[in-house]
Amino acid sequence: MGDVLACLRGWHPALALAEVKALLPDSKATSTGVDRWWRFEGEQASHRQDVLEMSSGLQCFLIDGVVASTEGLLQSGWLEQMKAYLHAHPVSGTVAVRAWKQGGKIPNWSLSSLAGQLGGMLGDMGRSIDLNDPDHVLALIGDGPTASLACGWMEGDGQAAFSSGQRRAGERPFFKPVSLDPRLARLAVNLASGPKNRGPVVDPMTGTGGFLIEASLSGRACIGLDIHSEMVQGASMNLAWAHDDAVPSNSSVIRGDATRLEDLLPEAWVGKVAGFVLDPPYGRNSHGSIEAEQLLEAAFISARKVACIDAGFVLILPVHPMTPHPMASLPLDLDINLLNGSWTDLLAMVERCGWTPLSVHAERVHRSLSRLILHARCAPQD
Numbered sequence: 618m619g620d621v622l623a624c625l626r627g628w629h630p631a632l633a634l635a636e637v638k639a640l641l642p643d644s645k646a647t648s649t650g651v652d653r654w655w656r657f658e659g660e661q662a663s664h665r666q667d668v669l670e671m672s673s674g675l676q677c678f679l680i681d682g683v684v685a686s687t688e689g690l691l692q693s694g695w696l697e698q699m700k701a702y703l704h705a706h707p708v709s710g711t712v713a714v715r716a717w718k719q720g721g722k723i724p725n726w727s728l729s730s731l732a733g734q735l736g737g738m739l740g741d742m743g744r745s746i747d748l749n750d751p752d753h754v755l756a757l758i759g760d761g762p763t764a765s766l767a768c769g770w771m772e773g774d775g776q777a778a779f780s781s782g783q784r785r786a787g788e789r790p791f792f793k794p795v796s797l798d799p800r801l802a803r804l805a806v807n808l809a810s811g812p813k814n815r816g817p818v819v820d821p822m823t824g825t826g827g828f829l830i831e832a833s834l835s836g837r838a839c840i841g842l843d844i845h846s847e848m849v850q851g852a853s854m855n856l857a858w859a860h861d862d863a864v865p866s867n868s869s870v871i872r873g874d875a876t877r878l879e880d881l882l883p884e885a886w887v888g889k890v891a892g893f894v895l896d897p898p899y900g901r902n903s904h905g906s907i908e909a910e911q912l913l914e915a916a917f918i919s920a921r922k923v924a925c926i927d928a929g930f931v932l933i934l935p936v937h938p939m940t941p942h943p944m945a946s947l948p949l950d951l952d953i954n955l956l957n958g959s960w961t962d963l964l965a966m967v968e969r970c971g972w973t974p975l976s977v978h979a980e981r982v983h984r985s986l987s988r989l990i991l992h993a994r995c996a997p998q999d
């Protein structure tokens with residue numbers, strides 16, 4: 618149980634980090650100085666495999682990965698360092714080296730030449746190379762902005778994007794402009810709910826079922842509710858489509874009001890729900906039966922009644938366009954310009970309902986719209 622280097626995808630490293638921390642709550646995360654590379658301590662290999670399969674923002678883990686700044690570093694010195702790493706971390710079976718860059722090139726350092734030299738080193742150590750189907754991959758990543766290298770035996774798919782290709786919202790049988798992209802939906806489910814075995818997930822206003830599809834495909838028990846029967850039918854159709862008509866028995870969509878979760882969820886779920894993901898109605902697509910702010914407050918109160926002790930809540934909210942902040946969360950006391958209502962009132966409401974705001978991130982949707990991703994945790998009851 619040594620360290621692993623978690624390598625994060627580029628679309629929003631700060632959100633990806635929050636997601637991985639939520640999935641590995643018992644592991645200490647330490648910065649390496651590169652936004653997309655974080656060290657996590659002491660996780661079991663089997664648990665790491667789960668995280669790799671479930672996560673949206675995690676690219677791969679590098680076992681005891683070596684991070685080096687190329688400033689003032691000689692290539693021969695770096696190769697010596699990697700030789701020592703390979704001796705200290707022997708593997709059996711066939712091997713290959715894969716190299717990729719992020720955020721541009723590192724001047725005067727050629728990743729393909731370094732990868733070739735690593736391959737030669739592995740050959741000299743008696744390893745047989747199989748470029749097509751190796752048992753082990755040695756990953757070499759070059760980070761342009763910090764001119765740093767990360768290298769180590771890889772777990773996961775590496776450079777590949779989060780595989781949501783066929784599940785893109787526009788490909789589903791039931792599509793509405795409100796449909797969330799699978800990449801964000803998966804991340805929000807993980808951020809809210811933490812490790813898979815913590816408990817079920819609830820999407821109180823499921824719409825076309827974006828969160829539900831991702832929760833269910835990652836093996837979580839989940840229920841989505843919607844007040845409109847058209848949405849309930851549509852989300853059920855999408856869920857069946859995502860599972861090739863074999864929807865697991867622990868995933869379902871029901872018609873009902875997000876403000877009455879305590880009456881609508883199975884009795885066995887009351888006090889056990891680990892995560893809530895909520896993308897409430899707004900603007901022209903709003904079909905809410907009561908004022909948007911009252912509806913949100915009532916949904917938070919209801920969620921608190923069925924939440925487990927350390928449940929998480931992720932709320933997605935539209936905001937006027939703001940500079941994207943992919944490298945860090947925003948300070949909670951920032952003056953944020955919501956499309957509806959005031960940010961300070963919203964935070965006060967969340968706290969009043971028994972939830973503690975933990976972090977907020979911003980993401981660009983298009984030129985005239987951004988969105989906020991607010992993460993809160995169930996506050997202890999008095």
Ligand SMILES: C[S@@+](CC[C@H](N)C(=O)[O-])C[C@H]1O[C@@H](n2cnc3c(N)ncnc32)[C@H](O)[C@@H]1O
Binds near residue numbers: 797825826844845876
């Ligand atoms: C913005 S949409 C959700 C979009 C969803 N995340 C998706 O990927 O399709 C909000 C949904 O909330 C539903 N809704 C509004 N009021 C509700 C209530 N009181 N209880 C449950 N659902 C409600 C609306 O019918 C709408 O489908």
